[in-house]
Amino acid sequence: MTGAVINKRRIAIAVARKDLTIEWNSRILVNQVAPFAAIVMVLFAFALDNDGILLRVAPGLVWLATLFSMLVVVQRSFTVESADGALDALRVAGVDMGAIFVGKAVALMVQLFVLELMLVATAVVLYGVEMTLAGFCEAIVTLVVATIGLGSVGTLYGGLAAGARGRETLLPLLLLPAVAPVLIGATRATEAAFGSGGATVSEGWPWIGLLLVFAVLFSAVGTVAFGPLVDE
């Protein structure tokens, strides 16, 4: 491995550790985002108020709640950077922006994965979802691959919106359309994992393939484009 690659890896690890330490210190995910996501799931249950329908739409509700919660987590991820000009300081110091992207995306993925596990558990308890072992494995793979895509695109658009006026409203406008493929793919794959509407586990794998393409694409694009976008 070359020195430049080792250097980028060290910076990415430092940024990821820093973001997770900030979360550990502030407990925003545990104390605010997770309860928000749980409330969304409960409100869906009240609004639909039909076990059959809930079971059918549970995968979509899990991913919608994930997307809404992700908006809060991404906003938070870049608020801590701009509160005292820290991201500017990193940029001014010539710290590799691609490595910063990777570090922030990994930290976001870790937080989203924890959140998604909680939401799936909530769906199992609240909506009466039942899974086979194969379905459980497919659900875990879906969570992992979809989270990589969401983390990458969330970090990219979070960085883009961070310096903009009205970023609180701009971020959802930019991010939600961009993650529509993840919502569709992850929902279909989770339906197969949950067996919703008679879907079988094998029907989910092509959708996981789509999620994988999305994750690879946005990880690559984000690593290259994050620096120029933040500079703008």
Added chain:
Amino acid sequence: MDTVIELSGVVAVLGQFPALAGVDITVQRGEIVLLQGPNGAGKTSLLRVCAGLLPIERGTGQVLGIDLATNREAIRSRVGLLGHANGLYLDLTVMQNLQFWASTVAAASSEVSDAMATMRIDGRLAEVKASQLSAGQRRRCALASLIVRRAEIWLLDEPHAGLDAAGRDELDALLRSAVASGATVVLASHERDRALGLATRTVTIDGGGAA
């Protein structure tokens, strides 16, 4: 003494507006140079040019021997620019902030300890979150991060802003101490009397040019 900044006839623009109109300036290692001039004179722009952030349109310039026209991005890792913000993570402790900066340049923990000692950050203060620090303490933490980053030239834009009298005295003492340890400081300040007492040399920027 060796020359660390050497600009000759440097012209820089911000958008469509001229920010610097033919600046000539030379800074030697170990100096504390005060840039003075009215608002809009180009002091901040000059600091940004020296930090490799603002490209030069005409003229020639070198910072730490690196050509500003062809390789300005290489300068960024060797200088520290501190503006009105301190560049701290408010939910991290002082120690966690410094450790983060240390990890970006693979600095040893002894370098963090040395930076804390230079900036008079004791063990109790090191464990306080940046959000709970006073303005002066935050500024000390930010300066400590420049030491940890091994910044050879400190470019400070209004470093006294937001500090009380005691904090300003302390900052001046810390800057003198940092220069004694090998740093070079270029600062822009409206606090003329105070900065004159601190600086070893003054450069007046007027209308984008240095006199």
